Amino acid sequence: MERLVIVTGANSGIGLALCERLLTGDSGLRLCLACRNLQRAEAARSALLTSHPSAHVDLLQLDVGSVKSVLSAAHEIKVRYSKVDFLYLNAGIMPNPKVDFKAFFRGLFSKNVIHMFATADGLLTQQDHVTSDGLQGVFATNLFGHFLLIRELEPLLCQSNHTSSVIWTSSSNARRSAFSLEDIQHKEGKEPYSSSKYASDLLSLALNQRMNRQGLYSSVVCPGMVMTNLTYGILPPFFWTLIMPVMWLIRIFTNTFTITPYNGAEALHWLFLQKPQFLDPRSKYHSLTSGLGKNYTQPQKMDVDDSLSENLYLELIKLEKEIKKDL
Ligand SMILES: NC(=O)C1=CN([C@@H]2O[C@H](COP(=O)(O)OP(=O)(O)OC[C@H]3O[C@@H](n4cnc5c(N)ncnc54)[C@H](OP(=O)(O)O)[C@@H]3O)[C@@H](O)[C@H]2O)C=CC1
Numbered sequence: 001m002e003r004l005v006i007v008t009g010a011n012s013g014i015g016l017a018l019c020e021r022l023l024t025g026d027s028g029l030r031l032c033l034a035c036r037n038l039q040r041a042e043a044a045r046s047a048l049l050t051s052h053p054s055a056h057v058d059l060l061q062l063d064v065g066s067v068k069s070v071l072s073a074a075h076e077i078k079v080r081y082s083k084v085d086f087l088y089l090n091a092g093i094m095p096n097p098k099v100d101f102k103a104f105f106r107g108l109f110s111k112n113v114i115h116m117f118a119t120a121d122g123l124l125t126q127q128d129h130v131t132s133d134g135l136q137g138v139f140a141t142n143l144f145g146h147f148l149l150i151r152e153l154e155p156l157l158c159q160s161n162h163t164s165s166v167i168w169t170s171s172s173n174a175r176r177s178a179f180s181l182e183d184i185q186h187k188e189g190k191e192p193y194s195s196s197k198y199a200s201d202l203l204s205l206a207l208n209q210r211m212n213r214q215g216l217y218s219s220v221v222c223p224g225m226v227m228t229n230l231t232y233g234i235l236p237p238f239f240w241t242l243i244m245p246v247m248w249l250i251r252i253f254t255n256t257f258t259i260t261p262y263n264g265a266e267a268l269h270w271l272f273l274q275k276p277q278f279l280d281p282r283s284k285y286h287s288l289t290s291g292l293g294k295n296y297t298q299p300q301k302m303d304v305d306d307s308l309s310e311n312l313y314l315e316l317i318k319l320e321k322e323i324k325k326d327l
């Protein structure tokens with residue numbers, strides 16, 4: 001039977017590269033590109049159909065940062081399809097990023113230099129915004145919208161004699177110290193991206209604890225450092241052009257510089273080929289590329305614990321109730 005794969009943020013970067021890879025590897029699947037901008041989604045669909053003319057590629061309008069849009073997209077999915085096999089929660093933003101150059105040059109001459117290039121720990125801050133639902137934008141987009149989508153799609157994800165996978169595009173920039181249970185939206189701090197990605201790691205664990213019995217499995221991925229619209233937003237384009245040779249050079253020292261969206265999608269694609277029951281709910285699956293350009297996937301234990309993840313889940317349920325009450 002045809003397998004249904006939904007990918008959020010599928011019109012560019014890692015999401016689009018994943019779609020290309022999925023269609024190359026498996027002609028018997030149906031892809032649903034869930035994107036906020038239908039024009040960009042149509043362009044992505046055309047590109048996919050150019051390389052895979054007989055592929056089944058559907059479009060769905062979904063702005064994960066808007067509660068109304070998530071609810072109506074979930075309704076549309078339930079009308080169109082009878083089950084969901086893979087749900088890639090990939091859409092993400094890092095608005096108004098600023099690089100702390102002082103920290104960068106300090107890091108450059110410290111023993112943590114490789115770690116700094118792999119995770120950007122302490123290098124990046126962002127200026128967040130508030131959505132029309134009254135939520136912090138990064139939290140709403142990277143985490144809460146996706147949480148709501150899973151909740152709404154439970155009947156299609158949890159069916160008897162069927163397993164389904166939800167796969168979060170998290171990041172090695174996820175950091176426990178950037179997250180607080182008292183401020184899950186990160187209203188107070190300057191690292192909403194780190195906080196939202198750490199929250200996705202926690203939520204994935206909670207989903208596994210609660211939903212595995214119903215056939216739903218959740219995993220988290222870090223695509224590495226990939227050149228996409230998101231990264232191009234961090235420094236001016238001419239600067240990237242200048243330092244591009246350095247980026248390729250850094251790959252010799254750290255396998256986390258996957259650089260191309262194709263390489264970045266490695267772990268996302270690898271997970272598609274695995275039996276979800278055999279995956280480790282406490283590991284993050286990293287896309288890695290060797291100095292010679294060989295791609296591979298490696299799990300790394302996450303800094304997560306059961307009680308924090310369960311408490312985050314309960315906070316999200318509380319917020320879901322509040323938000324729905326006001327609709
Ligand atoms: N690039 C990197 O080095 C890394 C990226 N990641 C994560 O990978 C994921 C993909 O990002 P990447 O490919 O790099 O960057 P891109 O900016 O190329 O892709 C992001 C995708 O998300 C979509 N998106 C953003 N906001 C929304 C929204 N509200 N509703 C629906 N879709 C939305 C974008 O759509 P639109 O085109 O309309 O803006 C776009 O399709 C993100 O979650 C990011 O955090 C993680 C670690 C490293």
Ligand SMILES: CC(C)CCC[C@@H](C)[C@H]1CC[C@H]2C3=C(CC[C@]12C)[C@@]1(C)CCC(=O)[C@@H](C)[C@@H]1CC3
Nearest residue numbers: 099116117118119120123171172173224225234
């Ligand atoms: C010469 C320049 C001053 C060099 C500046 C380099 C930085 C801008 C990069 C160093 C490590 C990079 C990195 C990311 C963005 C760009 C850097 C900070 C990410 C944060 C992008 C998004 C992610 O989720 C991370 C996994 C990336 C980690 C490394």
